[in-house]
Amino acid sequence: MRLVGVELFRFRSRAFSWLVAGLLLLVAVGFAIEAWHDTRPPSAATVAAAREAYESDVEAYAPDGPIQTQCREALAKVLEKDPDSTLTCHALPTPRLEEYLVPPRTFADAVTSAVDGLTGALVVAAIMAATSFVTAEFSTGSMGLWLTFVPRRSAVFASKTIAAMAAAAVFAAGGWVAVVLAITAVHAASGQSVGDVVLWGDLLATGARQVALAVVVASIAAALAFSLRHAAAVFGVLVWWVVSIELVLGEVSPTLRPVSLGFNAQAWVHGHASYVVDECIAVDDCRSVEHVVGAAQGGVVLLVVAAVVAGVGLVVFRRRDVS
Amino acid sequence: MTTEPAIRTRALRKTYRSFTLREVVAVEGLDLDVPVGGVHAFLGPNGAGKTTTIRMLLGLVRPDSGSIRVLGHDFPDGLERAVAGVGAIVEQPRFFPAFSGRRNLLLLARGIGGSERAVDALLDQVGLGARGGDAVRKYALGMRQRLAIAATLLKDPRLLIFDEPTNGLDPEGIHDVRRTMRDLADQGRTVLVSSHALGEVEQVADTASIVVRGRLVASGPVAELVGASAASSVRVRVSQPAVAVGLLSAQGWGVRQDGDVLVVDGAPDPSVVSQVLAAGGVHPSELALVRPDLESVFLQLTGSDRGAVVAP
Numbered sequence: 001m002r003l004v005g006v007e008l009f010r011f012r013s014r015a016f017s018w019l020v021a022g023l024l025l026l027v028a029v030g031f032a033i034e035a036w037h038d039t040r041p042p043s044a045a046t047v048a049a050a051r052e053a054y055e056s057d058v059e060a061y062a063p064d065g066p067i068q069t070q071c072r073e074a075l076a077k078v079l080e081k082d083p084d085s086t087l088t089c090h091a092l093p094t095p096r097l098e099e100y101l102v103p104p105r106t107f108a109d110a111v112t113s114a115v116d117g118l119t120g121a122l123v124v125a126a127i128m129a130a131t132s133f134v135t136a137e138f139s140t141g142s143m144g145l146w147l148t149f150v151p152r153r154s155a156v157f158a159s160k161t162i163a164a165m166a167a168a169a170v171f172a173a174g175g176w177v178a179v180v181l182a183i184t185a186v187h188a189a190s191g192q193s194v195g196d197v198v199l200w201g202d203l204l205a206t207g208a209r210q211v212a213l214a215v216v217v218a219s220i221a222a223a224l225a226f227s228l229r230h231a232a233a234v235f236g237v238l239v240w241w242v243v244s245i246e247l248v249l250g251e252v253s254p255t256l257r258p259v260s261l262g263f264n265a266q267a268w269v270h271g272h273a274s275y276v277v278d279e280c281i282a283v284d285d286c287r288s289v290e291h292v293v294g295a296a297q298g299g300v301v302l303l304v305v306a307a308v309v310a311g312v313g314l315v316v317f318r319r320r321d322v323s
Numbered sequence: 324m325t326t327e328p329a330i331r332t333r334a335l336r337k338t339y340r341s342f343t344l345r346e347v348v349a350v351e352g353l354d355l356d357v358p359v360g361g362v363h364a365f366l367g368p369n370g371a372g373k374t375t376t377i378r379m380l381l382g383l384v385r386p387d388s389g390s391i392r393v394l395g396h397d398f399p400d401g402l403e404r405a406v407a408g409v410g411a412i413v414e415q416p417r418f419f420p421a422f423s424g425r426r427n428l429l430l431l432a433r434g435i436g437g438s439e440r441a442v443d444a445l446l447d448q449v450g451l452g453a454r455g456g457d458a459v460r461k462y463a464l465g466m467r468q469r470l471a472i473a474a475t476l477l478k479d480p481r482l483l484i485f486d487e488p489t490n491g492l493d494p495e496g497i498h499d500v501r502r503t504m505r506d507l508a509d510q511g512r513t514v515l516v517s518s519h520a521l522g523e524v525e526q527v528a529d530t531a532s533i534v535v536r537g538r539l540v541a542s543g544p545v546a547e548l549v550g551a552s553a554a555s556s557v558r559v560r561v562s563q564p565a566v567a568v569g570l571l572s573a574q575g576w577g578v579r580q581d582g583d584v585l586v587v588d589g590a591p592d593p594s595v596v597s598q599v600l601a602a603g604g605v606h607p608s609e610l611a612l613v614r615p616d617l618e619s620v621f622l623q624l625t626g627s628d629r630g631a632v633v634a635p
Contacts (some may be wrong), residue, residue: 141417321384
């Protein structure tokens with residue numbers, strides 16, 4: 001515990017840690033600005049433009065309007081060539097003005113959408129903070145000095161990894177709170193309802209799962225950093241993974257979607273994720289089958305990957321010479 | 324009664340693989356004994372394996388084979404207990420450049436359960452009390468070296484290891500480091516110092532080990548090493564050098580001439596040289612004993628790879 005405390009002290013002392021926190025704060029500010037924009041009533045110009053579009057469409061969609069006229073002309077040509085055609089020109093619904101005026105966004109919609117969008121930022125923050133935290137030790141050479149004070153490499157590995165995970169949890173929780181508070185404040189200020197118990201329960205559950213995801217991601221990033229020692233190498237591996245596994249493999253072979261960490265993370269955070277596979281019984285008898293992966297499966301996959309990467313990182317760090 | 328050495332290695336070997344997978348032997352069967360107390364110089368040319376050996380003594384590098392025993396603890400099982408009593412600077416001091424000197428020391432102190440008060444006291448002790456709050460990246464090399472010395476003292480170590488501690492320092496800094504090493508040894512601690520500055524080392528070291536290509540070629544008290552490995556010479560200035568060369572060579576001694584100055588190798592002492600010259604009617608205007616130094620011993624040993632091992 002003492003070593004973890006020392007590492008957290010170092011984490012707090014790093015300018016980079018504050019930079020990551022600042023970036024998360026900027027994300028929160030961005031969501032707040034978007035929320036404020038969404039709660040504003042439409043301007044007079046917007047209303048005038050919407051009304052103009054509405055009135056134009058009312059004329060166009062009328063039974064004797066240009067759209068119906070074009071349809072009847074086109075239908076006549078079709079019937080000329082094919083008298084048995086069953087095509088008809090249906091009566092079109094009359095446009096309504098409210099369809100042309102975007103209604104103010106509800107708090108539930110805004111906050112749910114923001115929390116969903118926050119996942120990527122929290123994952124990136126966890127990766128940046130954890131990777132930099134460990135690789136800085138190797139790049140400055142201070143790891144060698146530290147090991148002359150604390151030669152137990154397993155303890156050093158564990159303390160630094162746990163500190164990175166704890167810091168990622170703080171970043172994620174802080175980022176989540178900042179975003180949700182900002183959106184709540186904006187909607188409350190505009191006199192809107194800020195949700196009920198059910199909504200807040202769902203939000204909190206999602207937030208808790210996002211924090212857990214950030215912690216697991218931080219452990220993976222820290223272990224990779226112990227294995228590779230250079231931030232560029234860690235980011236290189238991560239970019240390779242994203243491009244080859246997350247983006248390409250799922251497209252090439254949909255049945256392999258469950259090996260995607262992004263897919264499992266999505267299942268974990270949202271409770272489930274699905275993918276569609278074309279299954280053929282015969283050459284001309286194919287159908288699309290949806291497969292659903294639950295939160296538990298997604299979480300287990302992430303934990304297993306984290307454990308394997310951590311194991312490799314520990315073995316490499318214990319055996320490798322340190323300069 | 325024999326005292327167990329502070330450091331003992333036996334048949335220590337370490338190899339590295341180059342990018343072409345060629346095996347490079349850094350340390351080859353090193354048997355090193357560093358006695359308890361005093362300053363022990365660890366000498367050798369570049370690439371002799373000194374830094375690799377020091378890294379193995381600190382557990383930073385794993386030996387391929389051989390044994391290491393430090394402060395009575397065998398590696399690797401006793402590494403943690405051994406290192407607890409060792410303070411070390413390996414090559415250049417490595418700190419977090421963005422952190423202040425004080426914060427760097429505080430981190431290290433907390434790692435071993437040390438106190439904040441001890442950090443401030445050590446900063447004052449090494450003369451960094453006023454600059455302790457500055458970022459290490461603003462420190463001159465000498466200040467970093469002093470910070471590193473403060474770091475080594477955090478553990479109140481019984482054994483201190485300094486790897487090239489005077490590299491890049493100005494004369495004042497070199498003097499400070501030399502005095503610090505001597506003071507630490509005088510406090511009863513053991514100091515192992517690897518250095519290229521042989522003149523500096525000779526002034527402060529009690530014992531020395533010389534390694535060449537990863538092997539020990541000589542070890543023992545500095546005075547004995549110097550005495551055993553190189554004989555004294557006599558330098559003499561005469562007005563008739565040609566006559567003097569003839570007289571001295573006739574005694575079977577080696578004579579090197581540089582103008583009117585002759586250096587006589589193999590003569591028992593200056594008085595005998597004086598007698599021989601006087602008997603031949605040559606009177607020296609200057610006569611001096613030229614004592615060998617550690618540098619000449621070092622050059623002799625590292626040049627030939629052969630040397631006597633003098634028991635400490």
